[in-house]
Amino acid sequence: MSFSITEPSGRQKWIAGVLVVTYAVLTLIPLIWIIATGFKTPQDAIAYPPKVFFEPSLEGYVNLFTSRSRVTPEDLAALPPPDTFYDRIVRQYDMVITGPSKYGERFLNSVIIGFGSTFLSVFLGTIAAYAFSRFKVPLKDDLLFFILSTRMMPPIAVAIPIFLMYRQLGLSDTHLGMILLYTAVNLSLSVWLLKGFIDEIPVEYEEAALIDGYTRFQAFTKVVLPQAATGIASTAIFCLIFAWNEYAFVALLTSGTAQTAPPFIPTIIGTGGKDWPAVAAGATLFLVPIMVFTILLRKHLLRGITFGAVRK
């Protein structure tokens, strides 16, 4: 079969444009809805029919970041007048701010565990993939298959044994425990993806470097790594997306110290009525780091997403 590549006609371009825009709108609606809800008041958020136009409010964000408690109107009157915008928002509901919420902490946990496990997965994955790609490893094919096979069942299928094991090892509800767990889950993906990328880099480049007087390690860092950058970046994105969004393990294995944002966000709703704007605000902020990370690496991602099949 042969394909001829011709410049699409104006009509084809127009149809393609409409399709792309339609698809973009369909996928963006939930996202826009979440972002918008974050800026609504609780009343607007549950209004029926749903409000498309509304007066923006920071109530959701204030509730997201604070713990509050209800006070009697008399006590409220006795307080000095509110001097910040968030105090003012909270007082409308006969409440006072008692301190920061746990969201910041949980968010930070997400960052530590997400980026930590991504770094470790990519670091170990690159080294392992390099070895598998370049050296004679005994039982190479079996080992690679074994590594892949760890992904053949859903990770959560081993949740109970891991739960018991972690309790014994004292890894439950620790950052280290979650980083190790996500690294273990991501490693098979990372080894396989990166091996594909490194296989594509001709060995001659390293050999040229060896002859030019570099050591094997220098050849790896100065020649292989720059050329594997695309693969490393796209692998990192895949690993981060998994670790960032992971819910089941973290819900099971953590309760406080090492809990990440995903299991925490739904609990916001429980504190004082149906606080959808706070939940939406939490979800919106949670999207930001991964979007920034992906945008920073998108130049690599576009090439890398073909899994090394197309180079240049």
Place this chain on the structure above:
Amino acid sequence: MAQIVIKNVRKEFGAFTAVQSSSFTVEDGEFFMLLGPSGCGKTTTLRMIAGLELPTAGEIFIDGEEVSQKPASQRDIAFVFQMFALYPHLNVRKNISYPLVSQGMPRDQVRAKVNEVAEILGITSILEKPVGGLSGGDRQRVALGRAIVRDPACFLMDEPLGALDAEFRERMAEELRALHDRMGATTVYVTHDQLEAMQMGDKIVVMNHGVVEQFGRPQEIYDWPATTFVARFIGSPAMNLLPFEGMVGNGSHTVSLAGAAVAVPEMVSGGAGALTFGVRPEHVHLSDSAAYRARVVATEYLGTTQIVTLDTPLGQVKSRIASDIAVRIGETTGLNFDARSITLFDSGTGRAMISKANQKVLTHG
């Protein structure tokens, strides 16, 4: 500047032996060709000289120093890869600078040196360009630049023209040879193209199935092949090889080909049974009166010469004769052979039998 001595070098990959006990010597300043069909172990041999592959057994001396187990970086050699192996993330200047930077040479010195090399290769104008957009010829020059910038003891080149278009090949071959003559550095050059080897090399090693078949000057190898493989591999068309049953003794100087007595150089070794009569096409002449009969089956016009293919009692023979000799397809004629140019082979071993004519070439080492 370096002499390279390969002594009984072997290379096994698992159960497979890629190079079997090879020995040859590359003299200082020589342009040395490693020639053989694809898969015969040329690259493996070159990589062992470079240190990219360690021999299973044997010794390699560069300038008298045994280096066979030393890493590549300590051998002071430059390697030009078949696919050039330019670093795609660096521009031309950085590619050429690379080996100098790795040695820790000061920056302005690197600059001067790279400029000098670019001048020699005629690539000054593309120094700041990325290597991605370069033509094959320019990539080749950059790869050469990276090799010569270090003034290494020797150059190793693995089919450096293999990736170029036919039109570029010839030009680069000339450039390469001229460059070598100017710099005088020992060069080991791998090729599967016997013409390239004959044109460019001071000396040639012919390899087959991991075995060194013959090693010598192009003319020697062409005139006095050590084995039937070399006889067939070198020359276009190849040497005519006619198998026959016969007997030659020490001192004999004729053989009987299908009843016709044919003169050969005086033999210094003897043999009997299955033998092979080898003669180059240009030493086969058509003569109506000759005893060894033949019938013309084809002619191929090549300008000043023509190749005439003839059926003979012992098999097909090609003759290269002047194109002004009229030859008709189907006509019967006789063949004369230049007696001094004949090589007899033992068909069993494939090795040339020693005669007064080839003994100097074949018994030198």
